[in-house]
Amino acid sequence: xxxxxxxxxxxxxxxxxxxxxxxxxxxxxxxxxxxxxxxxxxxxxxxxxxxxxxxxxxxxxxxxxxxxxxxxxxxxxxxxxxxxxxxxxxxxxxxxxxxxxxxxxxxxxxxxxxxxxxxxxxxxxxxxxxxxxxxxxxxxxxxxxxxxxxxxxxxxxxxxxxxxxxxxxxxxxxxxxxxxxxxxxxxxxxxxxxxxxxxxxxxxxxxxxxxxxxxxxxxxxxxxxxxxxxxxxxxxxxxxxxxxxxxxxxxxxxxxxxxxxxxxxxxxxxxxxxxxxxxxxxxxxxxxxxxxxxxxxxxxxxxxxxxxxxxxxxxxxxxxxxxxxxxxxxxxxxxxxxxxxxxxxxxxxxxxxxxxxxxxxxxxxxxxxxxxxxxxxxxxxxxxxxxxxxxxxxxxxxxxxxxxxxxxxxxxxxxxxxxxxxxxxxxxxxxxxxxxxxxxxxxxxxxxxxxxxxxxx
Amino acid sequence: xxxxxxxxxxxxxxxxxxxxxxxxxxxxxxxxxxxxxxxxxxxxxxxxxxxxxxxxxxxxxxxxxxxxxxxxxxxxxxxxxxxxxxxxxxxxxxxxxxxxxxxxxxxxxxxxxxxxxxxxxxxxxxxxxxxxxxxxxxxxxxxxxxxxxxxxxxxxxxxxxxxxxxxxxxxxxxxxxxxxxxxxxxxxxxxxxxxxxxxxxxxxxxxxxxxxxxxxxxxxxxxxxxxxxxxxxxxxxxxxxxxxxxxxxxxxxxxxxxxxxxxxxxxxxxxxxxxxxxxxxxxxxxxxxxxxxxxxxxxxxxxxxxxxxxxxxxxxxxxxxxxxxxxxxxxxxxxxxxxxxxxxxxxxxxxxxxxxxxxxxxxxxxxxxxxxxxxxxxxxxxxxxxxxxxxxxxxxxxxxxxxxxxxxxxxxxxxx
Numbered sequence: 001x002x003x004x005x006x007x008x009x010x011x012x013x014x015x016x017x018x019x020x021x022x023x024x025x026x027x028x029x030x031x032x033x034x035x036x037x038x039x040x041x042x043x044x045x046x047x048x049x050x051x052x053x054x055x056x057x058x059x060x061x062x063x064x065x066x067x068x069x070x071x072x073x074x075x076x077x078x079x080x081x082x083x084x085x086x087x088x089x090x091x092x093x094x095x096x097x098x099x100x101x102x103x104x105x106x107x108x109x110x111x112x113x114x115x116x117x118x119x120x121x122x123x124x125x126x127x128x129x130x131x132x133x134x135x136x137x138x139x140x141x142x143x144x145x146x147x148x149x150x151x152x153x154x155x156x157x158x159x160x161x162x163x164x165x166x167x168x169x170x171x172x173x174x175x176x177x178x179x180x181x182x183x184x185x186x187x188x189x190x191x192x193x194x195x196x197x198x199x200x201x202x203x204x205x206x207x208x209x210x211x212x213x214x215x216x217x218x219x220x221x222x223x224x225x226x227x228x229x230x231x232x233x234x235x236x237x238x239x240x241x242x243x244x245x246x247x248x249x250x251x252x253x254x255x256x257x258x259x260x261x262x263x264x265x266x267x268x269x270x271x272x273x274x275x276x277x278x279x280x281x282x283x284x285x286x287x288x289x290x291x292x293x294x295x296x297x298x299x300x301x302x303x304x305x306x307x308x309x310x311x312x313x314x315x316x317x318x319x320x321x322x323x324x325x326x327x328x329x330x331x332x333x334x335x336x337x338x339x340x341x342x343x344x345x346x347x348x349x350x351x352x353x354x355x356x357x358x359x360x361x362x363x364x365x366x367x368x369x370x371x372x373x374x375x376x377x378x379x380x381x382x383x384x385x386x387x388x389x390x391x392x393x394x395x396x397x398x399x400x401x402x403x404x405x406x407x408x409x410x411x412x413x414x415x416x417x418x419x420x421x422x423x424x425x426x427x428x429x430x431x432x433x434x435x436x437x438x439x440x441x442x443x444x445x446x447x448x449x450x451x452x453x454x455x456x457x
Numbered sequence: 458x459x460x461x462x463x464x465x466x467x468x469x470x471x472x473x474x475x476x477x478x479x480x481x482x483x484x485x486x487x488x489x490x491x492x493x494x495x496x497x498x499x500x501x502x503x504x505x506x507x508x509x510x511x512x513x514x515x516x517x518x519x520x521x522x523x524x525x526x527x528x529x530x531x532x533x534x535x536x537x538x539x540x541x542x543x544x545x546x547x548x549x550x551x552x553x554x555x556x557x558x559x560x561x562x563x564x565x566x567x568x569x570x571x572x573x574x575x576x577x578x579x580x581x582x583x584x585x586x587x588x589x590x591x592x593x594x595x596x597x598x599x600x601x602x603x604x605x606x607x608x609x610x611x612x613x614x615x616x617x618x619x620x621x622x623x624x625x626x627x628x629x630x631x632x633x634x635x636x637x638x639x640x641x642x643x644x645x646x647x648x649x650x651x652x653x654x655x656x657x658x659x660x661x662x663x664x665x666x667x668x669x670x671x672x673x674x675x676x677x678x679x680x681x682x683x684x685x686x687x688x689x690x691x692x693x694x695x696x697x698x699x700x701x702x703x704x705x706x707x708x709x710x711x712x713x714x715x716x717x718x719x720x721x722x723x724x725x726x727x728x729x730x731x732x733x734x735x736x737x738x739x740x741x742x743x744x745x746x747x748x749x750x751x752x753x754x755x756x757x758x759x760x761x762x763x764x765x766x767x768x769x770x771x772x773x774x775x776x777x778x779x780x781x782x783x784x785x786x787x788x789x790x791x792x793x794x795x796x797x798x799x800x801x802x803x804x805x806x807x808x809x810x811x812x813x814x815x816x817x818x819x820x821x822x823x824x825x826x827x828x829x830x831x832x833x834x835x836x837x838x839x840x841x842x843x844x845x846x847x848x849x850x851x852x853x854x855x856x857x858x859x860x861x862x863x864x865x866x867x868x869x870x871x872x873x
Contacts, residue, residue, distance in 0.1 A: 142743040142794055150793025154743040157579070157799070167579050172829050175578075301681075330644065332623045339738050340510065342581050345624065351681055352625045353688035354639030360664070361648050368650045407667070414666035421662075423655030439653050443660055446649065451667040452681035 003292045005034040011403055012297055015457040016254050017041045017286055018083025020310040023401060038286045042121075042279060044082040052081055059320065064106045064195075070305075070325040070335045073113065077309040078319065085120060088282070090305070091253050092116035094344065096131060096163050098140035099337045105196030108136040109336050121279035124246065124271075128164060128228050135187045135199040141341060144186040148209035151179040158341045164231050166245045170216065177213040181227035184208030232276065243271035247281055252346070254285050256300030256457070263290060298406060298456040301347050304331035306457065307359055311366055311449050314402055317377035323365045324375070330358030351455065363449035367442045379441045383432075391419035391430040398444055404453035411451070418447060496851035497608055502724055503849060504717075504764075504779040505601070505628065505734045508757065510741030511580065514786035514803030514832075515821065516750055517553075518567060522546050525823035529790045533747040533797070543567060546820045552755040555762030556806065564765065565808050566867035569818030570835030572802030576785060578829070580741070580799070583784040588627035590839055590858050600842055601732050602631030603857045604850060609634050609731065615690040619723060620734040621716040629734055635683055636734075637691035640712070642699060642719070646692045665689060698726040705770020706763035711756050713737040717764040725771050731850075740783060744794035757781075761808060778809035778849050778868075782838070789826050801831040805841065811849060811872040817865055840865050848872075 003009065010030035014021035018041070021029065029037045040047075056075055062068035073093075077086045093116060100109050112134050119127040131137050132155070138144040141155035156179035160170045184207045190199035203224075213222050215230050222230070234241045247267025251259035259267070266288075267281050274280035285291055302310060308324035308331075311317070328334050332355045333344055344350070369376045382401065388394050395415045399405040419430040419440050430436055448454055520526050521537035522545070540548025541557040547569075549557055559565050573592050576583055586592050590600035598606065601618070609617045610633035618629050620638040629636045639645050649660040668685030702722050708714035716735040723730050737757060742750050761779060768774035786803030802821070821832045839862040843854035848868035855862070 142796070145744045145794035145796075147793045152743055152792050152794045152796065153798045154741075161579055161581075167577060167582055172578060176829075329623075330640070339623075340580065340741065348681075349624055351684050352620075352636075352638035353684055353691055354637070354645060355624070356684050356688050357639075357645055357647060357692070361644050364648045364650070368652065370652075411667045414663055417666075418659055418663035421659040423653075423659075425658065439650070439656060443650060443653070443656055447660055447663045447667065450647075450664055450685075452685070453667075455681055 003034055003289055006030075009034070009292050010037060012292065013037060013041070013286065014083070015310075015403065016087075016256070016291075016300065018087055019077050019306055020314045020403065020457065022314060022316055035287070038283060041084040042283045042286065044085050047082050049081055052079060055079075063110055064197075066100050066106065066334075066336060067322070067325045069100075069106060069110055069113075070328060071321040072110075073335060074305055074309050074321040074324055075319075077305065078313045078321075084282075085117060088120035088278075089113065089117040091250070092120060092127070093335070094253075094303070094346075095249070096137070096158075096341075097336060097338055097343055098134075098136040099339070101337050103136045103139045103196070105136070105139075105190075105199060107197035108134075108139070108199055112136040113336075121282065122277065124242070124276040124278055125228065125232055127278070128159075128232065129225065131163075132159065132182070132224060132228060133185060133201040135190070135201055138185065138187050138201065139190065139196075139199070143182055144190070146179060146183050146185070147207040148180070148183045151176065151183055151209070153179045154341075155179070156182055159228075160231060162342055164242045164245060165234065166241070169234070169236070169241050169245075173214070174216055177215045178227045178231070180209040180211070180213050181215065181222040182224045185224050239265075240268055240272050243268035243276070246278075247271055250278075250281055251285055254282070255288075255291050255296045256298075257296050260290075263288070298453065300457045301350050302455055302457050303344070303346070303350055304328055304333040304355070304359070305335055307331070307455065308362060310454075310457065311363060312375060315366075315377040315445065316381070317366065317375055319366075319375035320373070322374060323362060327358055327362040327365075331355050331362070332358075356450075359455070360446075360450045364446050367446035367449070370438075379437050380434075382441065383437065388432050388437075391416045394419060394430070394432075394441065394444065398441070398448060402445075402448050402454055403457075404448050404451055407451070407453045411453070415444060415447065419444060496853075498776075498849070498851045499729075499731075501776045501778070501849060501851075502730050503601075503732050503845065504720060504777060505626075505732065506713075506757075506761075506779060506781045507626065507628075507734070507736045508740050508753075508781060508783035509736055509738040510783070511583075511785045511787055511799060512740045512753075512783040512803060513742060513746065513750060513797055514569075514800075515789065516746070517550055517754060518543070518547050518569065518804040518816075519550065520546060520820035520823065521548050523820065523823050529823060532791045532795050533750075534791075544816050547816055549758075550751065550754050552751045553758035555758040555760075556808075557758075558762060559765060559808055560814070563814035564810060564812060565806060566812040566814060567804055567806060567816045567818075568836055568841055568865060568867055569804045569816060570802045570821055570832065571805050571818075571838050571841050572785065572832075572834040572836075573838055574834055576801050576831075578785070578799040578801075578831075580784055585627065587782055587784055587838060588630075590842055597630075598632055599626070599628040599630040600857060601628050602634065604846060604852055605629070605631045605634040605732065607856065608850075608852065614729045615687050616694060616723070616728045616730055618732040618734075619691075619730060621719055622734060622736050626734050626736065629732065635687045637687055637695075641715070642695055645695060647689060661689065694728060695723075698722045698728070704763075704767050706766030706768075707759075708763040708767070709756055709759045711760070713756050713760040714763060717760050718767065721764060721767045721771070721773070724768065724773050724777060742787070742796050743792070743798060744796040746791070746796040748795075761806075765808065775810055778807065778811055778845070780808075780841075780845055781806045782841075786832060788830055789821075789823060789832055790830055801827070802834045802836075803832075807845070807867055811869050813867050813869055815867075817867045836865055837862060844868055 007030045011026045061072040143155040146152040157175045184204045187199040188202040248259045270284045312319045366375045422428045539551040542548040589596040618636045649657045708718045720733045787797035787800040839858045843862040844865045846852040846854035
């Protein structure tokens with residue numbers, strides 16, 4: 001069975017492999033056909049980013065502050081011509097981001113993000129090694145103080161539990177033995193005089209444990225690189241453990257549903273046969289019939305950053321992402337500052353009453369900004385070239401633009417009702433005047449952005 | 458977690474018409490469900506304080522007469538002469554003067570060596586186990602969520618269970634009872650266009666209507682639509698709880714102090730709150746614990762003291778019990794980073810006038826550590842929970858936790 005490649009399928013692909021698309025972007029992606037569209041997104045090295053990088057640099061975000069890093073990253077998500085590069089960088093950010101409150105050095109956090117972007121689609125081994133030697137990670141999970149004779153288990157445990165194998169696929173002995181192998185991997189020049197920004201990785205032989213270790217059944221005088229190799233090569237009766245782990249997590253991230261066993265097997269197979277190339281696992285997911293099946297549509301609860309970015313991108317708004325960055329804490333996700341090594345739980349865990357109000361407040365700020373700074377969009381441009389003569393037509397136009405046109409007829413009716421409702425609560429008839437556009441189109445945007453249909457991608 | 462489009466978008470039978478925009482709740486006392494449970498105490502409130510990251514029990518309640526303590530904690534041990542003595546063998550960390558004052562007033566029970574067997578030492582698995590009270594991880598809902606489902610299902614009070622938290626704690630995850638969740642009330646409302654205040658009600662109604670549709674999510678108890686409804690209904694009540702409130706305790710300037718003050722305001726407003734939940738993080742002290750742990754314990758101790766001072770000042774402490782938990786204790790021996798790795802059992806605190814004041818359990822047995830160098834378990838955490846369920850909430854604890862968890866006796870059964 002092949003996929004029924006429709007414009008809606010292209011919109012779905014752009015919501016999942018990116019952060020949502022404008023009508024023109026969806027049209028263009030649809031025109032490429034399914035394989036062309038997936039290749040365009042996945043093989044993104046072919047897309048020139050130089051003009052975007054120049055524009056981004058000109059925005060002068062303060063990359064020495066957390067908020068500046070957040071603005072910079074959300075700007076990339078919204079405006080980079082390589083949406084999947086940012087979506088994958090964001091995947092790694094969610095997978096193992098380090099927290100700036102402990103790491104302190106903003107430059108170290110920025111560099112970790114750049115490492116994730118550079119290696120996002122490459123060989124998993126290269127990425128795991130780079131992150132294991134990444135100064136922010138070394139500080140975040142304490143491997144910088146992991147020394148022979150009194151090892152610190154923190155990174156060794158999370159390397160296996162959270163980053164590569166998953167719980168149940170190693171023992172406490174493996175944790176202590178991997179910790180011993182990782183001794184000596186630390187940072188130098190990590191100090192207050194440089195605001196902790198100059199730290200670099202160093203392998204200190206004086207604190208490395210040169211004794212024999214037994215990791216996942218193999219024994220030898222292993223170092224950190226050996227340990228990572230053993231972990232990634234680890235296989236049980238069902239094959240590659242890291243292949244199952246990563247395949248299932250990438251499937252959940254893109255498809256918004258738990259991967260069935262046959263899908264995990266398939267992705268594990270691609271992981272192994274490609275030499276653990278992340279790009280090929282992602283390509284398989286985005287081309288898979290199941291990725292386009294009804295049961296995967298609108299099942300991904302947008303994280304706060306995705307929510308903020310999608311609203312800007314789909315409304316073709318301009319933004320410096322300052323209001324978004326300032327709203328992140330209330331929405332439950334301080335980018336670059338998770339509370340623990342696991343990061344944030346996905347899915348419905350994002351949604352609670354307080355987080356919902358924080359999202360609504362952010363979207364109200366966007367919808368009602370009539371100025372030219374901050375986050376703002378052009379209401380008349382949204383209606384340009386379309387028949388916007390009635391409430392119904394405006395509702396359908398905006399619902400299509402925001403990809404919320406899949407709601408029930410009752411919800412659509414409630415939006416039409418809102419457009420026609422007067423201040424005194426009586427029912428009138430919306431007409432297309434500049435005053436009504438300024439009031440009710442902005443109001444409708446706010447309402448739609450707070451609907452369940454927009455919290456889902 | 459899997460959802461389906463069908464569940465999300467097609468089940469829209471619950472549409473709320475604009476004319477039906479009346480609150481679907483009203484504040485009142487015991488509901489018909491509560492009345493059906495004879496032993497329930499509808500006026501009682503349980504406050505749960507989660508110490509996130511795994512609190513180091515050995516430096517919280519110190520076995521100061523055990524010579525092994527100084528040996529195991531050669532880097533970060535608490536000077537044993539400085540502890541705030543609880544009995545002949547154990548003492549609180551010297552920074553915990555606030556909690557010690559409550560102890561001296563016979564309002565604190567210390568339950569020692571609490572945990573469960575065969576821990577994987579994972580934060581996240583252990584947190585799930587404590588949240589669900591199920592080491593097999595088969596339970597979908599939290600232990601207090603299950604209690605809420607048994608007692609509060611059908612209640613139309615949107616504030617029977619509330620979390621002061623960035624995300625909903627799984628302890629309170631329930632099938633039928635929703636839990637308002639927020640860190641502050643500063644922006645806990647649906648804001649609309651300031652240029653058109655006359656359109657506010659229309660927008661709120663549209664928000665409620667689109668959230669009125671049934672967007673059920675497979676395998677999760679909550680729904681996006683329900684969150685929207687509960688946000689509005691709880692917001693309408695909560696906007697006023699801080700009005701004119703004068704704190705009668707000296708809350709420290711940190712998120713726990715702020716959270717407990719908010720809880721005191723909610724209690725004082727008589728909203729029928731049964732479970733109130735607050736978290737405090739930072740306890741995963743793999744390195745530098747000698748610098749970071751005492752300030753955390755200071756915050757915990759001072760915040761709890763201020764909270765009870767505040768309740769006392771408002772005449773509200775009689776019906777309030779506070780309990781602490783953390784996903785695990787820490788390794789008996791400190792590591793080379795002046796910190797401690799993941800451990801097993803730890804002591805926990807129960808505070809309120811209903812406690813049987815004292816230390817319940819032995820000091821940790823430092824001479825008999827397990828093969829990983831961790832402490833043994835004396836009191837299973839389900840006994841810890843079960844004692845609260847039966848003696849404070851009046852519930853059948855075995856129905857929620859399964860049978861066979863002995864009551865630990867740290868609550869006064871005849872408290873009234």
